[in-house]
Amino acid sequence: MxxxxxxxxxxxxxxxxxxxxxxxxxxxxxxxxxxxxxxxxxxxxxxxxxxxxxxxxxxxxxxFGRRAAVSVVLVAFAPVLALLTAWTVTATTGYPALEHRVAGTWAGTDPHAAVFVGSALLVGLAAASAAGNAGVLPTLLLSAGPLFGAAVTRYGTVVTTHAGERVVSLPDALAFAFGVAAAGGVVVCAVGYGLGVLVRRGARTVRADPPVPIDRRSNDD
Incomplete structure (x- = not known):
């Protein structure tokens, strides 16, 4: 086996x-x-x-808003406001005086009514855009336009830094203007958009509530 x-x-x-x-x-x-x-x-x-x-x-x-045509118009109007604001600042006070007024108003040491009026107009513009079209991006660009125009007038002015005095170049002025427009535009858009939404809802409530006839009021009394 x-x-x-x-x-x-x-x-x-x-x-x-x-x-x-x-x-x-x-x-x-x-x-x-x-x-x-x-x-x-x-x-x-x-x-x-x-x-x-x-x-x-x-x-x-x-x-983008409820109506595309209105949004396009608002976006196209933003650079127009920027140019108009830049021309106004250059033709009147100039950037150094504007910066002094804004700083004094912000700190409370030297308030200027024009700064408050301009801020109120910006917020009102954003509120009107939000109430009429309800688009965040068009409202943001519309709010940032005047801020960019005012800040870009810093170009060609003399500023003092730790390295001494220097003339603001065009790239520096554009970078500064974009920063101011971005930061300030967000703040203005947030406040104005909130107000615009409240106005729009209030208007809807008023339209939805029909008025009471006069003869009915007399009968109730």
Missing amino acids: RPSNPVPAALHRTKSTLELLVTGLRWLVAALVSGTRRLGARSVAVVHGPVTRLARGPVATLL
């Missing part, structure tokens, strides 16, 4: 185990691929459904 050889039996068991592992891995990969496809299909459905409606509806109205 020949002695049994355990090597073929061990190889057969190892082969069977590897086949089971490969089959299990194939099933796992197929399940992952199928689950990923289903998840992707659901995500696409969500994006093309509520998210798309939200982006095209309330979000688009919030950013």
Whole structure:
């Protein structure tokens, strides 16, 4: 009787185990691929459904306004306001006097009524834009235009720094004007937009509440 050889039996068991592992891995990969496809299909459905409606509806109205033509006009009017403000500052006070007045009004050491009036006009302009069109971006650009125009008049003036006096170059003036317009425009837009929304809602409430006839009031009395 020949002695049994355990090597073929061990190889057969190892082969069977590897086949089971490969089959299990194939099933796992197929399940992952199928689950990923289903998840992707659901995500696409969500994006093309509520998210798309939200982006095209309330979000688009919030950013760009209810009427595209009005938004285009407001955006085009922003550089006109910038040029008009720059011409006004250059022809009247000049940038150094303007900077002195704004700094004195802000610190409270030398307040000027013109600074308060100009600020009120900017906020009112932003509120009117928000109340009439409800677009954040057109309102922001409309608010930033005059601020950019006033700040860019710093070009060619003499300023004192730690290195001494120097003349403000055009790149420095543009960078300064963009910074002032960005920071100040956001603040003015936030305040004006809030006021505009309140005005618009108040107007809707007044229109929705019908007036009581005079004869009815007399009968009630």
